[in-house]
Amino acid sequence: MLTSLLILLVLGLFLGLVLDASALVSKLEGDPLVVRIDAILPQTQCRQCGYSGCKPYAQAIADGDAYINQCPPGGDAGIHALSDLTGLDYKPLNVEHGLTKPKSVAFIDESLCIGCTLCIQACPVDAILGASKQMHTIIATECTGCELCLPPCPVDCIEMLTILETPENWRWKYPITPIMTDIFNSDASSV
Amino acid sequence: MSGIIQFVRHFMQEKPDPTPLSHLFKFNGGIHPPQHKAESTLKPIGKLQLPEKLTLPLRHHIGNFPNIKVQVGDYVLKGQMLVEAEDMISPAIHAPTSGIISAIDEQLIPHPSGLPELCITLTPDGKETWIKLQSTDWRNADKNQLLSNLRNSGIVDLGGATFPTHIKVPTNGSANVHTLIINAAESEPYITCDDMLMRERADEIIQGIYIMEYILGAKKSIIGIEDNKAEAIKAITNACSAADQSKIEVKVLPTLYPSGDARRLIYLLLGKEIPHDKRSTDEGIQVFNVATALATYRFFAFGEPSICRIVTMTGNVESPQNFEVLFGTPLESLVQAAGGAKLSTQHFIMGGSMMGFNIPNTQVPIIKATQCIIASSPDLFAEPPAAMPCIRCARCADVCPVNLQPQELYWFAKSNNFENARKYDLFDCIECGCCTYVCPSNIPLVQYYRYAKSEIIAEDQSANAANLARERNDFRLARIERDKIEHAQQHAARARQAKESKTVTINDDGTQSTTSSTFKEPTTIDNKAAFNAAIERSK
Numbered sequence: 001m002l003t004s005l006l007i008l009l010v011l012g013l014f015l016g017l018v019l020d021a022s023a024l025v026s027k028l029e030g031d032p033l034v035v036r037i038d039a040i041l042p043q044t045q046c047r048q049c050g051y052s053g054c055k056p057y058a059q060a061i062a063d064g065d066a067y068i069n070q071c072p073p074g075g076d077a078g079i080h081a082l083s084d085l086t087g088l089d090y091k092p093l094n095v096e097h098g099l100t101k102p103k104s105v106a107f108i109d110e111s112l113c114i115g116c117t118l119c120i121q122a123c124p125v126d127a128i129l130g131a132s133k134q135m136h137t138i139i140a141t142e143c144t145g146c147e148l149c150l151p152p153c154p155v156d157c158i159e160m161l162t163i164l165e166t167p168e169n170w171r172w173k174y175p176i177t178p179i180m181t182d183i184f185n186s187d188a189s190s191v
Numbered sequence: 192m193s194g195i196i197q198f199v200r201h202f203m204q205e206k207p208d209p210t211p212l213s214h215l216f217k218f219n220g221g222i223h224p225p226q227h228k229a230e231s232t233l234k235p236i237g238k239l240q241l242p243e244k245l246t247l248p249l250r251h252h253i254g255n256f257p258n259i260k261v262q263v264g265d266y267v268l269k270g271q272m273l274v275e276a277e278d279m280i281s282p283a284i285h286a287p288t289s290g291i292i293s294a295i296d297e298q299l300i301p302h303p304s305g306l307p308e309l310c311i312t313l314t315p316d317g318k319e320t321w322i323k324l325q326s327t328d329w330r331n332a333d334k335n336q337l338l339s340n341l342r343n344s345g346i347v348d349l350g351g352a353t354f355p356t357h358i359k360v361p362t363n364g365s366a367n368v369h370t371l372i373i374n375a376a377e378s379e380p381y382i383t384c385d386d387m388l389m390r391e392r393a394d395e396i397i398q399g400i401y402i403m404e405y406i407l408g409a410k411k412s413i414i415g416i417e418d419n420k421a422e423a424i425k426a427i428t429n430a431c432s433a434a435d436q437s438k439i440e441v442k443v444l445p446t447l448y449p450s451g452d453a454r455r456l457i458y459l460l461l462g463k464e465i466p467h468d469k470r471s472t473d474e475g476i477q478v479f480n481v482a483t484a485l486a487t488y489r490f491f492a493f494g495e496p497s498i499c500r501i502v503t504m505t506g507n508v509e510s511p512q513n514f515e516v517l518f519g520t521p522l523e524s525l526v527q528a529a530g531g532a533k534l535s536t537q538h539f540i541m542g543g544s545m546m547g548f549n550i551p552n553t554q555v556p557i558i559k560a561t562q563c564i565i566a567s568s569p570d571l572f573a574e575p576p577a578a579m580p581c582i583r584c585a586r587c588a589d590v591c592p593v594n595l596q597p598q599e600l601y602w603f604a605k606s607n608n609f610e611n612a613r614k615y616d617l618f619d620c621i622e623c624g625c626c627t628y629v630c631p632s633n634i635p636l637v638q639y640y641r642y643a644k645s646e647i648i649a650e651d652q653s654a655n656a657a658n659l660a661r662e663r664n665d666f667r668l669a670r671i672e673r674d675k676i677e678h679a680q681q682h683a684a685r686a687r688q689a690k691e692s693k694t695v696t697i698n699d700d701g702t703q704s705t706t707s708s709t710f711k712e713p714t715t716i717d718n719k720a721a722f723n724a725a726i727e728r729s730k
Contacts, residue, residue, distance in 0.1 A: 125663040166306060171646060
């Protein structure tokens with residue numbers, strides 16, 4: 001009786017220690033739900049959701065302060081993915097936050113740019129290159145198309161260019177082939 | 192029990208391989224579509240008249256935009272380099288003839304998208320003045336030097352994927368390629384360009400194989416030819432025996448599509464399967480197309496860069512034939528040379544009947560990847576009947592040469608279940624079209640796989656872009672926070688300095704030294720607190 005109790009006690013202590021140790025070893029940094037929500041968000045950092053970036057919005061969703069339908073660049077697919085992850089009901093995009101647009105990049109008309117650096121300060125991903133009183137330019141591959149550089153520009157020299165289809169980014173289309181389903185119907189009508 | 196099984200396995204492995212060297216292996220599946228090869232092999236390889244303009248696309252499907260070395264209005268000589276090989280994948284481009292660069296702009300290119308792409312347009316002057324050519328004494332040259340020469344030759348593998356030859360040859364000669372396989376299978380219907388090349392220029396091909404062997408350091412070479420090319424086999428065998436070299440072996444393969452796929456050919460000849468995440472060079476095997484061997488020979492023996500290739504013009508034209516065509520030649524010239532297209536021609540296909548794609552119009556140029564052009568008519572390629580539901584007969588799995596599960600991939604691609612499609616090794620699919628060919632429900636299976644592949648690639652790209660944006664945004668926020676802290680520190684330091692100078696004056700009085708030190712402390716604590724708070728925030 002006593003030995004069995006002792007064995008169980010020792011075993012329990014030992015397993016408890018193992019659990020504690022493994023909890024220490026595999027400690028998760030930050031809130032895993034926020035990280036997973038953030039991974040779905042498109043990372044344009046455009047603030048159309050009303051938060052200061054994608055991570056703050058992810059935090060707000062996790063805290064229950066914001067709903068999952070506030071991200072226009074993520075589009076319908078993004079809302080569905082968030083709905084799958086969080087278990088919240090799907091709702092169409094809240095148009096108060098904007099509409100989903102085709103992907104675009106900012107372009108600076110370099111003949112008009114006065115080199116004020118305001119757009120550089122506004123860019124959330126440091127995709128604008130330039131210095132005070134020097135011409136600025138956009139690093140197109142880094143630009144997320146957030147449009148945050150447009151309002152601060154005093155001479156309106158920045159425009160958004162929609163990314164056009166080229167042989168490189170062209171995709172094969174979903175094959176649309178008529179499926180013959182009416183053979184049964186035609187049979188039925190002849191009978 | 193398991194011990195016995197292990198022992199038996201061990202015993203079986205120990206047994207020496209009873210198969211003789213000439214034995215051929217067989218991959219799964221494959222099909223026998225109608226050949227249509229005889230039509231275009233009746234006449235020898237023809238020559239084209241110099242067209243009015245040549246259009247050279249700057250990018251060969253893969254690789255970045257290369258470095259253009261000419262401007263509009265420049266006069267260039269035949270063989271002059273127009274575009275440098277900048278990164279590893281894009282090949283150099285040379286002027287196919289002498290003339291004037293008349294434009295560098297967007298033109299339609301032969302691509303399934305039918306979209307335009309940046310091209311150099313060359314207007315020939317008709318003189319065909321060559322640039323000064325220099326042959327290479329390759330037998331006594333440094334292999335690295337040969338390789339960098341090859342980089343400037345513009346030679347790509349003239350099979351299908353058109354990888355530049357210099358990236359297919361491992362650098363610094365350290366890779367231990369022991370076997371060179373020359374792909375002369377040409378298993379796709381309609382295409383006969385390699386067949387005619389072997390019939391007419393076997394000697395030069397053998398010379399090219401020697402050069403390749405030397406650069407690769409390969410110990411032996413195998414030429415794999417399908418048995419539907421009797422004349423080519425004869426010509427190559429004769430050339431081999433004439434060259435008196437036993438290092439090159441000619442192996443005749445049974446006609447079966449798609450034996451011409453590099454990995455299928457390796458398996459057929461050596462019985463070795465290359466793992467899907469490895470290249471054949473990792474296993475010491477390299478595969479080159481037979482036309483590449485010829486181009487390599489012409490480059491090293493005469494200094495000629497890659498400016499032309501053999502193209503099969505067949506299908507619904509008056510007299511199907513193979514032609515030696517300069518790159519950039521508009522398709523129309525080729526069609527004219529073959530007697531013109533018959534009236535019932537609807538459109539043109541680039542490539543064979545299994546893997547080819549429709550080209551947008553007859554102005555598009557012949558490029559390095561163009562093996563064959565088929566004029567298509569309703570008689571040759573009937574409109575496929577409407578697709579019916581998949582009945583899971585698994586005939587597609589029976590013929591799949593890569594041992595995939597096409598029926599499963601179809602369901603995944605159709606339902607946009609890309610994660611599972613990837614799990615079922617969608618990217619190992621070579622798009623050979625065997626599954627589509629045998630499907631009793633006429634489902635365009637390969638179209639679904641292509642769709643799924645390009646969607647997955649686009650998904651991956653946008654995920655990468657999002658990760659990059661997240662990283663840059665995080666970095667920016669951290670930087671702003673760091674700047675804030677640094678500013679605070681500088682401010683505090685300045686304040687401290689001012690106070691210290693104040694303290695000194697007080698000390699001069701010699702009365703209030705203690706108060707000054709107590710006065711100083713709280714500010715440093717405040718600074719520290721602010722500093723820690725800022726660090727907390729940045730986390």
